[in-house]
Amino acid sequence: TYALEINDLKKVYSGGVEALRGIDLKVEEGDFYALLGPNGAGKSTTIGIVTSLINKTSGNVKVFGYDMDTQLMQAKLQIGLVPQEFNFSPFETVQQIVVNQAGYYGVSRKEALERSEKYLKQSDLWEKKNVQARMLSGGMKRRLMISRALMHEPSLLILDEPTAGVDIELRREMWTFLKELNDNGTTIILTTHYLEEAEMLCRNIGIIQKGQLIEDTSMKSLLAKL
Ligand code: ADP
Ligand code: ADP
DSSP: SSSSSEEEEEEEEETTTEEEEEEEEOOOTEEEEEEEOTTTTTTHHHHHTEEETTOOOOEEEEEEEETTTTTTHHHHHHHEESSSSSOSOSSBHHHHHHHHHHHHHOHHHHHHHHHHHHHHTTTGGGGTTTGGGGOOHHHHHHHHHHHHHTTTSSSSSEOOOOOTTHHHHHHHHHHHHHHHHHTTTOOOOEEEEEEHHHHHHHHHHHHETTTTTEEEEEEHHHHOOO
16 A cells, blocks of 8 residues: 555635646655745645645545545544644644644543653753743744654655745754654655755656646656666
8 A cells, every 4th residue: 555645636716726736746654855835836735635624626535545535533543733823822832732633543641741751852852841832932843743743653745845935954953853754754755946956855756747747756866867
Protein backbone atom coordinates (compact mmCIF):
# COMPACT_ATOMS: atom_id res chain seq x y z
CA THR A 1 0.00 0.00 0.00
CA TYR A 2 0.99 3.61 -0.57
CA ALA A 3 1.05 6.30 2.10
CA LEU A 4 -0.96 8.39 -0.34
CA GLU A 5 -2.62 7.41 -3.57
CA ILE A 6 -4.51 10.01 -5.60
CA ASN A 7 -6.39 9.08 -8.74
CA ASP A 8 -7.76 11.55 -11.29
CA LEU A 9 -8.48 14.18 -8.66
CA LYS A 10 -10.44 17.18 -9.89
CA LYS A 11 -11.58 20.32 -8.16
CA VAL A 12 -13.73 23.05 -9.59
CA TYR A 13 -14.41 25.84 -7.09
CA SER A 14 -17.91 27.26 -6.94
CA GLY A 15 -16.87 30.34 -8.94
CA GLY A 16 -15.76 28.04 -11.77
CA VAL A 17 -12.00 28.01 -11.14
CA GLU A 18 -10.59 24.63 -12.23
CA ALA A 19 -8.01 24.28 -9.47
CA LEU A 20 -7.20 20.60 -10.13
CA ARG A 21 -7.57 19.05 -13.57
CA GLY A 22 -7.01 15.36 -12.91
CA ILE A 23 -4.10 14.75 -10.54
CA ASP A 24 -2.58 11.25 -10.27
CA LEU A 25 -0.05 10.82 -7.52
CA LYS A 26 1.49 8.00 -5.48
CA VAL A 27 3.67 8.51 -2.44
CA GLU A 28 5.38 5.48 -0.93
CA GLU A 29 5.54 4.68 2.74
CA GLY A 30 8.62 6.29 4.32
CA ASP A 31 9.07 8.73 1.48
CA PHE A 32 9.92 12.40 1.78
CA TYR A 33 7.92 13.95 -1.03
CA ALA A 34 7.78 17.53 -2.24
CA LEU A 35 4.85 19.03 -4.08
CA LEU A 36 6.42 21.97 -5.86
CA GLY A 37 4.69 24.65 -7.85
CA PRO A 38 4.07 28.37 -8.20
CA ASN A 39 1.32 30.22 -6.35
CA GLY A 40 -2.09 29.25 -7.58
CA ALA A 41 -0.93 25.91 -9.02
CA GLY A 42 -3.21 23.83 -6.79
CA LYS A 43 -0.95 22.72 -3.93
CA SER A 44 -3.17 23.95 -1.10
CA THR A 45 -6.25 22.59 -2.81
CA THR A 46 -4.62 19.15 -3.06
CA ILE A 47 -3.54 19.22 0.59
CA GLY A 48 -6.97 20.52 1.60
CA ILE A 49 -8.72 17.61 -0.09
CA VAL A 50 -6.34 15.01 1.35
CA THR A 51 -6.91 16.41 4.85
CA SER A 52 -10.68 16.62 4.21
CA LEU A 53 -10.85 20.38 4.70
CA ILE A 54 -11.95 20.88 1.08
CA ASN A 55 -14.47 18.81 -0.84
CA LYS A 56 -13.25 17.32 -4.09
CA THR A 57 -15.25 17.53 -7.31
CA SER A 58 -14.27 14.02 -8.47
CA GLY A 59 -11.55 11.42 -8.22
CA ASN A 60 -10.27 9.14 -5.48
CA VAL A 61 -7.92 9.52 -2.53
CA LYS A 62 -6.52 6.72 -0.38
CA VAL A 63 -4.36 7.20 2.71
CA PHE A 64 -2.44 4.08 3.73
CA GLY A 65 -5.04 2.13 1.81
CA TYR A 66 -8.03 3.79 3.49
CA ASP A 67 -10.44 5.25 0.98
CA MET A 68 -11.48 8.76 1.97
CA ASP A 69 -14.99 8.16 0.61
CA THR A 70 -15.72 5.06 2.64
CA GLN A 71 -13.14 4.96 5.46
CA LEU A 72 -12.73 8.63 6.28
CA MET A 73 -12.08 8.25 10.01
CA GLN A 74 -9.30 5.70 9.51
CA ALA A 75 -7.81 7.85 6.74
CA LYS A 76 -7.87 10.96 8.94
CA LEU A 77 -6.16 9.17 11.82
CA GLN A 78 -3.17 8.48 9.57
CA ILE A 79 -2.55 12.16 8.83
CA GLY A 80 -0.97 14.99 10.78
CA LEU A 81 -1.34 18.41 9.17
CA VAL A 82 0.90 21.40 9.71
CA PRO A 83 -0.94 24.32 8.14
CA GLN A 84 0.75 27.44 6.84
CA GLU A 85 -0.56 29.88 9.40
CA PHE A 86 -0.17 29.65 13.15
CA ASN A 87 -3.64 28.64 14.32
CA PHE A 88 -3.17 27.83 17.98
CA SER A 89 -4.52 29.95 20.80
CA PRO A 90 -1.82 32.48 21.77
CA PHE A 91 -2.84 32.40 25.44
CA GLU A 92 -2.64 28.65 25.94
CA THR A 93 0.62 27.16 27.12
CA VAL A 94 2.77 25.04 24.85
CA GLN A 95 1.83 21.89 26.73
CA GLN A 96 -1.90 22.70 26.81
CA ILE A 97 -1.88 23.13 23.04
CA VAL A 98 -0.39 19.73 22.30
CA VAL A 99 -2.28 17.87 25.04
CA ASN A 100 -5.64 19.30 23.93
CA GLN A 101 -4.92 18.28 20.36
CA ALA A 102 -4.40 14.68 21.45
CA GLY A 103 -7.74 14.91 23.26
CA TYR A 104 -9.53 15.67 19.98
CA TYR A 105 -8.20 12.36 18.69
CA GLY A 106 -9.43 10.42 21.70
CA VAL A 107 -6.04 9.93 23.33
CA SER A 108 -6.35 9.59 27.13
CA ARG A 109 -5.06 12.45 29.25
CA LYS A 110 -2.38 10.31 30.85
CA GLU A 111 -1.11 9.14 27.47
CA ALA A 112 -1.34 12.69 26.09
CA LEU A 113 0.85 14.00 28.91
CA GLU A 114 3.42 11.29 28.21
CA ARG A 115 3.40 12.06 24.52
CA SER A 116 3.65 15.79 25.14
CA GLU A 117 6.93 15.19 26.95
CA LYS A 118 8.21 13.02 24.12
CA TYR A 119 7.29 15.37 21.29
CA LEU A 120 8.11 18.63 23.06
CA LYS A 121 11.53 17.24 23.97
CA GLN A 122 12.03 16.08 20.42
CA SER A 123 11.35 19.59 19.15
CA ASP A 124 13.38 21.23 21.90
CA LEU A 125 10.37 22.92 23.49
CA TRP A 126 10.12 21.03 26.75
CA GLU A 127 11.62 23.84 28.84
CA LYS A 128 8.92 26.08 27.36
CA LYS A 129 6.04 23.80 28.25
CA ASN A 130 4.43 26.26 30.67
CA VAL A 131 4.97 29.30 28.48
CA GLN A 132 2.10 30.90 26.58
CA ALA A 133 2.40 30.29 22.86
CA ARG A 134 2.40 34.00 22.06
CA MET A 135 5.75 34.32 23.88
CA LEU A 136 7.56 31.89 21.56
CA SER A 137 9.89 32.88 18.75
CA GLY A 138 8.84 32.20 15.17
CA GLY A 139 10.95 29.06 14.98
CA MET A 140 9.54 27.74 18.22
CA LYS A 141 6.00 28.39 16.99
CA ARG A 142 6.74 26.37 13.84
CA ARG A 143 8.09 23.51 15.93
CA LEU A 144 5.05 23.72 18.19
CA MET A 145 2.81 23.31 15.14
CA ILE A 146 4.76 20.19 14.17
CA SER A 147 4.71 18.72 17.70
CA ARG A 148 0.96 19.29 17.83
CA ALA A 149 0.49 17.51 14.50
CA LEU A 150 2.42 14.50 15.83
CA MET A 151 0.40 14.02 19.04
CA HIS A 152 -1.95 11.41 17.57
CA GLU A 153 1.10 9.67 16.08
CA PRO A 154 0.15 9.92 12.40
CA SER A 155 1.97 7.84 9.82
CA LEU A 156 1.91 10.69 7.33
CA LEU A 157 2.88 14.25 8.14
CA ILE A 158 1.78 16.92 5.67
CA LEU A 159 3.25 20.41 5.82
CA ASP A 160 1.86 23.27 3.76
CA GLU A 161 4.68 25.67 2.89
CA PRO A 162 6.43 25.05 6.21
CA THR A 163 9.15 27.63 5.67
CA ALA A 164 7.26 30.34 3.79
CA GLY A 165 8.50 33.69 5.08
CA VAL A 166 11.05 32.04 7.34
CA ASP A 167 14.63 33.33 7.35
CA ILE A 168 17.41 31.11 6.05
CA GLU A 169 18.87 30.21 9.45
CA LEU A 170 15.52 29.09 10.78
CA ARG A 171 14.80 27.28 7.54
CA ARG A 172 17.96 25.20 7.96
CA GLU A 173 17.01 24.38 11.54
CA MET A 174 13.59 23.17 10.35
CA TRP A 175 15.14 21.12 7.58
CA THR A 176 17.32 19.25 10.08
CA PHE A 177 14.33 18.62 12.29
CA LEU A 178 12.16 17.32 9.43
CA LYS A 179 14.95 15.08 8.15
CA GLU A 180 15.24 13.46 11.56
CA LEU A 181 11.50 12.85 11.68
CA ASN A 182 11.62 11.18 8.29
CA ASP A 183 14.65 9.10 9.29
CA ASN A 184 12.59 7.87 12.24
CA GLY A 185 9.95 6.49 9.87
CA THR A 186 7.34 9.22 9.38
CA THR A 187 6.32 9.68 5.76
CA ILE A 188 6.46 13.38 4.95
CA ILE A 189 4.84 15.41 2.21
CA LEU A 190 5.47 19.10 1.98
CA THR A 191 4.39 21.79 -0.42
CA THR A 192 6.88 24.43 -1.35
CA HIS A 193 7.73 26.88 -4.04
CA TYR A 194 11.44 26.70 -3.29
CA LEU A 195 13.23 24.14 -5.44
CA GLU A 196 16.17 24.46 -3.05
CA GLU A 197 14.01 23.26 -0.18
CA ALA A 198 12.80 20.25 -2.13
CA GLU A 199 16.37 19.51 -3.18
CA MET A 200 17.66 19.63 0.41
CA LEU A 201 15.02 17.37 1.84
CA CYS A 202 13.08 15.27 -0.56
CA ARG A 203 13.60 11.93 -2.22
CA ASN A 204 10.77 12.36 -4.69
CA ILE A 205 9.07 15.33 -6.20
CA GLY A 206 5.88 16.23 -7.99
CA ILE A 207 5.66 19.47 -9.90
CA ILE A 208 2.21 20.95 -10.16
CA GLN A 209 1.27 23.68 -12.57
CA LYS A 210 -2.18 25.02 -13.37
CA GLY A 211 -3.87 22.10 -11.66
CA GLN A 212 -1.87 19.41 -13.42
CA LEU A 213 1.03 17.28 -12.31
CA ILE A 214 3.60 17.96 -15.01
CA GLU A 215 6.41 15.96 -13.40
CA ASP A 216 6.52 13.13 -10.84
CA THR A 217 9.99 11.75 -10.38
CA SER A 218 12.93 11.23 -8.06
CA MET A 219 14.82 14.33 -6.97
CA LYS A 220 17.96 12.81 -8.49
CA SER A 221 16.58 12.41 -11.96
CA LEU A 222 14.96 15.83 -11.89
CA LEU A 223 18.28 17.44 -11.00
CA ALA A 224 20.02 15.44 -13.75
CA LYS A 225 17.62 16.97 -16.26
CA LEU A 226 18.11 20.58 -15.18
P1 ADP B 1 -1.43 26.95 -4.43
O1 ADP B 1 -1.61 26.34 -3.08
O2 ADP B 1 -0.56 26.13 -5.33
O3 ADP B 1 -0.99 28.37 -4.34
P2 ADP B 1 -4.30 26.83 -4.52
O4 ADP B 1 -4.67 25.41 -4.40
O5 ADP B 1 -4.43 27.72 -3.33
O6 ADP B 1 -2.85 26.94 -5.16
O7 ADP B 1 -5.19 27.50 -5.67
C1 ADP B 1 -5.41 26.87 -6.92
C2 ADP B 1 -6.37 27.74 -7.72
O8 ADP B 1 -7.66 27.71 -7.10
C3 ADP B 1 -6.00 29.21 -7.78
O9 ADP B 1 -6.42 29.69 -9.04
C4 ADP B 1 -6.82 29.84 -6.65
O10 ADP B 1 -7.06 31.20 -6.88
C5 ADP B 1 -8.08 29.02 -6.72
N1 ADP B 1 -8.77 28.94 -5.42
C6 ADP B 1 -8.22 28.51 -4.23
N2 ADP B 1 -9.15 28.53 -3.26
C7 ADP B 1 -10.29 28.97 -3.83
C8 ADP B 1 -11.62 29.20 -3.36
N3 ADP B 1 -11.97 28.98 -2.10
N4 ADP B 1 -12.54 29.64 -4.23
C9 ADP B 1 -12.22 29.85 -5.52
N5 ADP B 1 -11.01 29.65 -6.03
C10 ADP B 1 -10.05 29.21 -5.22
P1 ADP C 1 -4.59 28.93 0.90
O1 ADP C 1 -3.43 29.36 1.73
O2 ADP C 1 -5.28 27.71 1.40
O3 ADP C 1 -4.28 28.88 -0.59
P2 ADP C 1 -5.54 31.57 0.65
O4 ADP C 1 -4.76 32.29 1.70
O5 ADP C 1 -5.10 31.60 -0.78
O6 ADP C 1 -5.69 30.05 1.09
O7 ADP C 1 -7.04 32.02 0.70
C1 ADP C 1 -7.72 32.39 1.90
C2 ADP C 1 -9.19 32.13 1.73
O8 ADP C 1 -9.67 32.62 0.47
C3 ADP C 1 -9.51 30.65 1.73
O9 ADP C 1 -10.77 30.43 2.31
C4 ADP C 1 -9.52 30.29 0.27
O10 ADP C 1 -10.31 29.16 0.04
C5 ADP C 1 -10.11 31.56 -0.34
N1 ADP C 1 -9.63 31.80 -1.73
C6 ADP C 1 -8.38 31.65 -2.20
N2 ADP C 1 -8.32 31.95 -3.50
C7 ADP C 1 -9.58 32.30 -3.86
C8 ADP C 1 -10.18 32.71 -5.07
N3 ADP C 1 -9.49 32.80 -6.20
N4 ADP C 1 -11.48 32.98 -5.06
C9 ADP C 1 -12.19 32.86 -3.93
N5 ADP C 1 -11.69 32.47 -2.75
C10 ADP C 1 -10.40 32.20 -2.72
